[in-house]
Amino acid sequence: xxxxxxxxxxxxxxxxxxxxxxxxxxxxxxxxxxxxxxxxxxxxxxxxxxxxxxxxxxxxxxxxxxxxxxxxxxxxxxxxxxxxxxxxxxxxxxxxxxxxxxxxxxxxxxxxxxxxxxxxxxxxxxxxxxxxxxxxxxxxxxxxxxxxxxxxxxxxxxxxxxxxxxxxxxxxxxxxxxxxxxxxxxxxxxxxxxxxxxxxxxxxxxxxxxxxxxxxxxxxxxxxxxxxxxxxxxxxxxxxxxxxxxxxxxxxxxxxxxxxxxxxxxxxxxxxxxxxxxxxxxxxxxxxxxxxxxxxxxxxxxxxxxxxxxxxxxxxxxxxxxxxxxxxxxxxxxxxxxxxxxxxxxxxxxxxxxxxxxxxxxxxxxxxxxxxxxxxxxxxxxxxxxxxxxxxxxxxxxxxxxxxxxxxxxxxxxxxxxxxxxxxxxxxxxxxxxxxxxxxxxxx
RNA sequence: GUGGAUGUAGCUCAGUCGGUAGAGCGCAGGAUUGUGAUUCCUGAUGUCGUGGGUUCAAGCCCCAUCAUCCACCCCA
Numbered sequence: 001x002x003x004x005x006x007x008x009x010x011x012x013x014x015x016x017x018x019x020x021x022x023x024x025x026x027x028x029x030x031x032x033x034x035x036x037x038x039x040x041x042x043x044x045x046x047x048x049x050x051x052x053x054x055x056x057x058x059x060x061x062x063x064x065x066x067x068x069x070x071x072x073x074x075x076x077x078x079x080x081x082x083x084x085x086x087x088x089x090x091x092x093x094x095x096x097x098x099x100x101x102x103x104x105x106x107x108x109x110x111x112x113x114x115x116x117x118x119x120x121x122x123x124x125x126x127x128x129x130x131x132x133x134x135x136x137x138x139x140x141x142x143x144x145x146x147x148x149x150x151x152x153x154x155x156x157x158x159x160x161x162x163x164x165x166x167x168x169x170x171x172x173x174x175x176x177x178x179x180x181x182x183x184x185x186x187x188x189x190x191x192x193x194x195x196x197x198x199x200x201x202x203x204x205x206x207x208x209x210x211x212x213x214x215x216x217x218x219x220x221x222x223x224x225x226x227x228x229x230x231x232x233x234x235x236x237x238x239x240x241x242x243x244x245x246x247x248x249x250x251x252x253x254x255x256x257x258x259x260x261x262x263x264x265x266x267x268x269x270x271x272x273x274x275x276x277x278x279x280x281x282x283x284x285x286x287x288x289x290x291x292x293x294x295x296x297x298x299x300x301x302x303x304x305x306x307x308x309x310x311x312x313x314x315x316x317x318x319x320x321x322x323x324x325x326x327x328x329x330x331x332x333x334x335x336x337x338x339x340x341x342x343x344x345x346x347x348x349x350x351x352x353x354x355x356x357x358x359x360x361x362x363x364x365x366x367x368x369x370x371x372x373x374x375x376x377x378x379x380x381x382x383x384x385x386x387x388x389x390x391x392x393x394x395x396x397x398x399x400x401x402x403x404x405x406x407x408x409x410x411x412x413x414x415x416x417x418x419x420x421x422x423x424x425x426x427x428x429x430x431x432x433x434x435x436x437x438x439x440x441x442x443x444x
Numbered sequence: 445g446u447g448g449a450u451g452u453a454g455c456u457c458a459g460u461c462g463g464u465a466g467a468g469c470g471c472a473g474g475a476u477u478g479u480g481a482u483u484c485c486u487g488a489u490g491u492c493g494u495g496g497g498u499u500c501a502a503g504c505c506c507c508a509u510c511a512u513c514c515a516c517c518c519c520a
Contacts, residue, residue, distance in 0.1 A: 009493095012511065062518050065445075083520085111520085116445075119513070120520085127520060189517095279518060289519095301519065329520025357478055390473095392480035407478060419479075426479080 013115070013123025024344035025334060029108065031154040032128050032328065036106035039147050041130050044105045046087040048112075052079040058086045058312070060281040066113045080112040084129040085282070085309065085325060092133050092323075093316035102134030108330075120300035120332045129306075131325030136310055138253055141286050141324050142260035148290070148304050148326040149266040157337070159293040160303070163273035164257070166286050167307075168250030169237075170277060173227060176240030177220040183210055188277035191224050199225075227274045230255055257286060283307040286324070297336040304328040347399030350378035351442050353421070355391045357407035365406040368416060368434060372404075375435035377442065379404075396421045402441050404434065 010016060017025065036043075052069050059067075059082060068080040081087050084107045092099060108128045115121060130147045132140045145162065152160050174184040190205040197205065199221060206217035223240075227233040234251050254272065261270050278287045285308030292303060306326035314320035337343040352372050356365035365381060372379040380400070382391045388405070395403050405417040416434050419426040420441060429437050 009511080060518095062445095066518080113519080115519075116517090117512080118515095121518095122520090125520060299514095303520065305520065327520065332520050355479090388479050390480075394480085396480055403480085405479075409478080417479090421480075424479090424481080 011123070013117035015122065019348040021334070023348045025330070027344065028155055028330065028334060032151050033106070033108065035147060035151045035154050036130050039104070039130070039143070039150070041104040041106040041147070044091065044107055045109060046081070046091055046107070048080055048110070049078045050081055050087060050090065052077040054090050055079045055082055055086055058282055060279060062279060066115050068112050068114050082113055083111050084109065084127050084327065085131070086312070088129070088131055089312040089323070090316050092313050092321055096317065096319065096321070102132055102140070104130070104132050106130045120335045122331055125329060125331040128328040128330055129325055131323055133313065133321050133323040136285070136308070136322035138256035138260060141253070141257045141308060142264070144306065144324050144326045145257065145261050145270070145288065146264045146266060148328065149261070149264070149269055151328060152290070152304070155333070156342070157292070157333070160269065160290050161293055162270050162288050162290045163276045164254065164270055164286065164288045165273055165276035166250045166254055167283055168246060168285065169233065169254070169274065172237055172242045172246055172250060173223050173274065174220070176237065176242060177223045178216055179210060179212065179220060185277060186210060187220055188275065191221065192275045192277065194275065224274050230258065230272050233272065233274065253286065278305070278307060282309040282312040284310045292336055294340055297339055300332060300336050303333040303336065349395070349398030349400040350380040351401050352377050352379040352438050353382060353395030353398070353400035353403045354379055355382045355388060355395070355403055355405050357388055357405055359385070361406045361408065361411065364411055368404060368406055368431065372435050372438060375439065377435060377438050392419070392421070402438055404438070
């Protein structure tokens with residue numbers, strides 16, 4: 001059986017999850033799922049592998065390069081899912097007859113990107129998505145944003161802002177500055193670097209990437225700089241002669257969405273930001289990115305993003321189905337929360353630790369642990385034996401909160417000693433009251 | 445994909461001028477009878493990331509490779 005010694009290791013960008021991280025992680029997942037369900041979203045799942053042709057060409061040039069692709073054993077060209085949105089589009093196109101409209105679904109699962117790993121960036125990570133397929137309305141946009149905001153609230157993430165923009169706004173602004181709309185993504189990327197390289201840097205970058213005059217570059221910058229909120233954005237677009245219909249569909253839509261989200265009590269989290277562009281090709285309307293405000297983790301990037309993609313489902317079938325969604329990056333968010341010390345205490349033991357003082361007490365200890373579990377108290381038996389001090393120590397280290405000591409003296413009287421591991425306080429109660437007493441201690 | 449830094453005990457790291465390794469924490473045991481988290485004593489653990497090369501001699505120098513981190517790019 002003993003083969004040659006192997007290097008035990010994990011693939012670059014792939015990670016094991018140990019109990020101290022996995023405990024809080026499960027709690028996060030539960031909270032997230034509860035919010036999704038509370039908003040009427042139904043769970044689905046899709047395969048990790050898709051035919052490569054389903055996924056390629058949906059994410060833009062950069063995204064395509066990051067797709068894991070290979071031939072399976074039957075010679076089929078396959079790809080691992082890069083996100084949950086494109087698989088959803090395929091899913092809706094394929095099963096449309098069976099789905100209600102609108103279709104609200106949530107999907108939690110791993111996705112894979114052959115990216116270069118960095119802090120908060122992994123090759124395998126879990127996304128938590130909520131999408132609403134079937135309607136293009138401000139209410140649909142707002143509903144999905146509210147779900148995202150409620151998730152953050154449920155996870156007790158306070159320092160987060162959602163930066164919101166609209167693809168229609170972007171193209172209108174670019175056109176207003178006298179630049180070919182097709183060049184919009186390139187221009188946005190330059191604008192987006194304003195914080196890092198300053199106004200002069202952006203102008204230089206625009207001249208270079210757009211091959212335009214310095215005057216045009218400055219115009220692009222000023223148009224974007226001026227559109228700092230929805231009111232000034234409207235003014236910029238009016239002045240640039242953008243027609244009313246386009247303004248209504250973009251700025252007007254954003255206004256409506258902001259108002260609706262405010263009605264849900266989350267207006268203070270939403271910010272218009274003309275520099276949000278989103279690299280993924282499939283977005284057609286509102287787009288958003290969530291950033292944590294704490295400077296310690298600002299560099300970790302967006303933790304919850306999404307937008308409207310009205311043409312993606314249609315690209316797989318005969319029917320156009322408008323859709324909007326939001327996607328939370330669980331691993332990245334957890335990494336950030338961990339760095340901020342907001343990610344639980346890493347305890348993973350049961351609440352109660354049952355110690356048999358002597359080997360002769362083992363049967364009684366097992367019976368007691370069973371009683372506790374039946375009463376809804378999580379309990380684990382000390383299996384190491386040996387000195388009581390050592391046993392208590394190991395229970396404490398495991399994160400157990402109370403220890404129950406089963407010994408000959410107490411047993412003779414039908415009693416058990418219950419010790420609070422944090423305070424050290426101890427009391428002796430009858431066996432029949434043990435579960436109740438422990439439950440009481442745990443409630444404190 | 446581009447550029448840079450790092451890799452020594454389970455963890456965080458020290459290791460001078462090349463002379464085959466240390467600390468703190470943690471872990472294990474003990475300080476007489478059935479009580480831990482403070483104290484004291486004792487102990488164990490390393491192919492110095494991996495593979496080559498230079499040298500009488502390599503943790504240290506050179507090359508390659510893998511991994512991690514950082515800045516780009518992009519993104520959850």
